[in-house]
Amino acid sequence: MLATRASNVALDEDYHVHSTFSDGASTVQENLRAAERRGLRVLCLTDHVRRDTTWVADFVAAVEPLRGRSSVQILTGVETKILNQDGELDLPAGLDGIELILIADHQFPGPGGPVLPAEMAVSIGRGTVSGAEVSTGLVDATAAALITAAAPGGPGPAGPGGRRTLIAHLFSVLPKMGLSESAVPDRDLGRLAERARDTGAMLEVNEKWACPSARTVSAFASAGVPVVASTDSHHSSHVGVYATVRRTLDAAAGRPA
Numbered sequence: 001m002l003a004t005r006a007s008n009v010a011l012d013e014d015y016h017v018h019s020t021f022s023d024g025a026s027t028v029q030e031n032l033r034a035a036e037r038r039g040l041r042v043l044c045l046t047d048h049v050r051r052d053t054t055w056v057a058d059f060v061a062a063v064e065p066l067r068g069r070s071s072v073q074i075l076t077g078v079e080t081k082i083l084n085q086d087g088e089l090d091l092p093a094g095l096d097g098i099e100l101i102l103i104a105d106h107q108f109p110g111p112g113g114p115v116l117p118a119e120m121a122v123s124i125g126r127g128t129v130s131g132a133e134v135s136t137g138l139v140d141a142t143a144a145a146l147i148t149a150a151a152p153g154g155p156g157p158a159g160p161g162g163r164r165t166l167i168a169h170l171f172s173v174l175p176k177m178g179l180s181e182s183a184v185p186d187r188d189l190g191r192l193a194e195r196a197r198d199t200g201a202m203l204e205v206n207e208k209w210a211c212p213s214a215r216t217v218s219a220f221a222s223a224g225v226p227v228v229a230s231t232d233s234h235h236s237s238h239v240g241v242y243a244t245v246r247r248t249l250d251a252a253a254g255r256p257a
Contacts, residue, residue, distance in 0.1 A: 009129055009227050009249050013042035014240045015166060016230030020061045026040040026236035028062050034236035035072050044100055046077035053092040062099030065133050075099045079168055081106040085111050087144025098154035101149050109141035117176035131158060131179050139188040143195040150199040169206040187215060193223035208232035210244040214251030
């Protein structure tokens with residue numbers, strides 16, 4: 001059953017595509033044209049937000065007219081960083097029209113707020129904090145962020161008319177701190193996967209950052225968490241183009257390389 005779940009991830013979908021509304025080089029229209037050329041079925045147009053972001057309504061307005069002009073199912077998403085151990089998210093107040101919240105570990109979510117990965121690496125090197133404490137802290141913060149995203153009055157729970165949560169490039173911050181995803185204990189993977197399942201979240205396999213690993217994908221798939229493919233594209237030429245994602249999914253499904 002695990003291999004079946006991992007092998008059924010659709011590669012005619014891309015759940016993480018950036019545009020000129022944040023740090024992408026291509027417009028939403030250019031990204032859609034690229035998706036159409038590659039025969040994609042689902043495209044999530046996604047851009048980075050912070051609490052002081054003011055362009056979300058303009059982003060939604062730019063995407064809305066495209067929906068009726070294409071055979072591609074278009075979704076609107078915003079990518080936000082996890083701020084701290086309590087799972088607070090760096091989100092603006094107005095999210096009308098947004099269908100997907102991508103939560104991401106851009107920095108280490110410390111007790112007092114986000115900490116730059118280089119600073120955490122120094123602390124680990126000095127022995128101020130152990131690698132095990134850091135990886136468990138990241139899991140704790142991500143699990144708390146899933147509750148934040150799904151809470152009534154928050155960004156919006158899964159379900160009809162609600163917003164879905166996607167865990168973006170899970171564990172991408174670990175190598176930046178000199179740590180390995182392989183060192184995350186099985187019990188931590190298991191409880192995070194269960195939290196994702198219970199909150200209706202999805203897990204992306206990210207092309208740009210080549211994460212999470214096949215081991216992590218397997219743990220989430222085994223828990224019943226939907227797994228999707230994403231390029232994290234910042235240019236339309238990369239939309240829907242998968243290489244590392246294919247290898248990760250093959251490994252998770254137990255297929256030979």
